[in-house]
Amino acid sequence: MTTAGKFLEMGTAILLFVAVVGVILFVAGRLGGRRGDRWVAFLYLTPAVLMLAVGLIYPAARTIYQSFFDAAGDTFIGLDNYQTIFTSDEQLTVLRNTVLWVVVTPFAATGIGLLYAILVDRARLEAFAKALIFLPMAISFVGASIIWKFVYEYRPDQVGVKQIGLLNQVLVWIGGTPQQWLVDPPWNTLFLILVMIWIQAGFAMTVLSAAIKAIPDDVVEAARLDGVTPVGMFRYVTLPSIRPAVVVVLTTIGIGTLKVFDIVRTMTGGQFDTSVVANEFYSQSFRSGNEGLGAALAVLLFVLVIPIVVYNIRQLRAAEAR
Amino acid sequence: MTATDTSLSTTTPVTKGSGISARARKRLTSPWASLAAVVIAVLWTLPTFGLAVSSLRPEREIKTTGWWTFFRDPTITLDNYRAVLSAEGSEGLGSFFVNSFVITIPSVIIPICLALLAAYAFAWIRFPGRSVLFVAVFALQIVPIQVTLIPLLTLYVKADIVGSFWTIWLSHSIFALPLAIFLLHNFMRDIPPGLLEAARIDGAGHRQIFFRVLLPLLTPAVAAFAIFQFLWVWNDLLVALTFAGGGSEVAPITVALANLSGTRGTAWHLLSAGAFVSIIVPVVVFLLLQRYFVRGLLAGGLKG
Numbered sequence: 001m002t003t004a005g006k007f008l009e010m011g012t013a014i015l016l017f018v019a020v021v022g023v024i025l026f027v028a029g030r031l032g033g034r035r036g037d038r039w040v041a042f043l044y045l046t047p048a049v050l051m052l053a054v055g056l057i058y059p060a061a062r063t064i065y066q067s068f069f070d071a072a073g074d075t076f077i078g079l080d081n082y083q084t085i086f087t088s089d090e091q092l093t094v095l096r097n098t099v100l101w102v103v104v105t106p107f108a109a110t111g112i113g114l115l116y117a118i119l120v121d122r123a124r125l126e127a128f129a130k131a132l133i134f135l136p137m138a139i140s141f142v143g144a145s146i147i148w149k150f151v152y153e154y155r156p157d158q159v160g161v162k163q164i165g166l167l168n169q170v171l172v173w174i175g176g177t178p179q180q181w182l183v184d185p186p187w188n189t190l191f192l193i194l195v196m197i198w199i200q201a202g203f204a205m206t207v208l209s210a211a212i213k214a215i216p217d218d219v220v221e222a223a224r225l226d227g228v229t230p231v232g233m234f235r236y237v238t239l240p241s242i243r244p245a246v247v248v249v250l251t252t253i254g255i256g257t258l259k260v261f262d263i264v265r266t267m268t269g270g271q272f273d274t275s276v277v278a279n280e281f282y283s284q285s286f287r288s289g290n291e292g293l294g295a296a297l298a299v300l301l302f303v304l305v306i307p308i309v310v311y312n313i314r315q316l317r318a319a320e321a322r
Numbered sequence: 323m324t325a326t327d328t329s330l331s332t333t334t335p336v337t338k339g340s341g342i343s344a345r346a347r348k349r350l351t352s353p354w355a356s357l358a359a360v361v362i363a364v365l366w367t368l369p370t371f372g373l374a375v376s377s378l379r380p381e382r383e384i385k386t387t388g389w390w391t392f393f394r395d396p397t398i399t400l401d402n403y404r405a406v407l408s409a410e411g412s413e414g415l416g417s418f419f420v421n422s423f424v425i426t427i428p429s430v431i432i433p434i435c436l437a438l439l440a441a442y443a444f445a446w447i448r449f450p451g452r453s454v455l456f457v458a459v460f461a462l463q464i465v466p467i468q469v470t471l472i473p474l475l476t477l478y479v480k481a482d483i484v485g486s487f488w489t490i491w492l493s494h495s496i497f498a499l500p501l502a503i504f505l506l507h508n509f510m511r512d513i514p515p516g517l518l519e520a521a522r523i524d525g526a527g528h529r530q531i532f533f534r535v536l537l538p539l540l541t542p543a544v545a546a547f548a549i550f551q552f553l554w555v556w557n558d559l560l561v562a563l564t565f566a567g568g569g570s571e572v573a574p575i576t577v578a579l580a581n582l583s584g585t586r587g588t589a590w591h592l593l594s595a596g597a598f599v600s601i602i603v604p605v606v607v608f609l610l611l612q613r614y615f616v617r618g619l620l621a622g623g624l625k626g
Binding site: 018038052141149266299 | 363368370376385390424435437439442449455464469470472474477495496499527532553557563564579584590593600
């Protein structure tokens, strides 16, 4: 298809949906009276509810059902897929890696974000300093992975061969030998996690910075007059005031990390024992053709997300109620 | 690298006569604190900077010397960008770049149109089962998209739209709806009911209220969601990989880059320029509309 053809198809699609909305508004406009309100609501809700039912609810139910079937998807095998996830060596590595990701990333990203937010708070060039940390948020995970893959790039340690990756060059400068950072488990997973921390720290910094600025001035001033040290200020004034925001940031990053796929897929493709649940789901479903196991992994992801989301929403409510 | 400019000496006027306050502030802005901030800022920008410099170097040099040697012996070329942007040849990512736009724009507009209607109904029309339905839509935010992909693909095969943009537009729209409805509903509820009541007394129907009263007030909310959704769709890999395949007909630039990175890990001249082409669009959108973004960000963190 030509570029013009693609944009034409795009225009058609947009017009089609705008037309659907137009028709609904027109028909709804014809209905009058108190009883008509129900019909208006019905018409307004139909497209969204229909799409959610067909595109979200049905597929989710279907996947749960499919997770009890074998690789080809036609023989019922009960909980065997789930048993595989929790017993086979390969899948246990995947689970171990996922736990590592979910434990390390939120705390590291939040810690760095919080530290930076405090350091640059009310500093000169604050907006600029924040933008530097925040920009990785706008970059795709794929882009970030390429950026870091270049940092980790390895060239064999031979005479006449120069390192082109920054990390190995730094190692050479201080007298070490270059390493294949992405090849040796379990450390390679940590180098992948670093990319996620790099992306998410900006998110933590922005939200926490806003929370810090929302602390009433008189509280800070009163503590200062009492002669509280900076560390004490952080411990007894800042941290308690922003606690709900910290929890929301931790859980939000945790949810995002649980579903991380792009980084693993772009940097190692899940090789060298770096796979995580979301990547394994893709590999099993679309590469290895094991639909049952893929479905079970997706369901596992679903189940793992629920408690964090529920906790997150409750904290978000608590933060808003203040 | 102007990152080193992030000096931390405060400009905040200290309340007069409070020596303690001044001292506390001084300690916070100690040289160590400044140093820590500068170190973080450098660590966070240097990797991107290195790839940016590399994208402007000749292919042979990228592959044999580190980008930091560029400053000793600068040779600038735009060949990498030329190769990456051309729509012809096996190396060109030009058509993938076009696809990214074609995918993203409807995937932002469609869910906003449908969500505005639904949010209005939830916020301002009374009907039986309203709260149950709303909670159900809200709860759908937690469904990870992985759970839906394979059955959706089967549905698309049956509908015979596989390999077209429609699969990606529809998927992104569906995945965006719960959050969009929830966000817009919350903003609509914040509008004083008196405003709507006044319009109703003046004889305005739902349509007039929607367009004349609500829509102008909702611009910030729509913008917040639009930016969030734009970045999400533009940067997405999973949905595109599942439904678009790898060909240049439909696949966006993220898919092209991911494949390039996997199969030809050493094509750094293409990867660096390609990555920057893909990065520049969301960064510009983000910088232009930053103030709307933060709000959408916090609300949208659960998505995916």
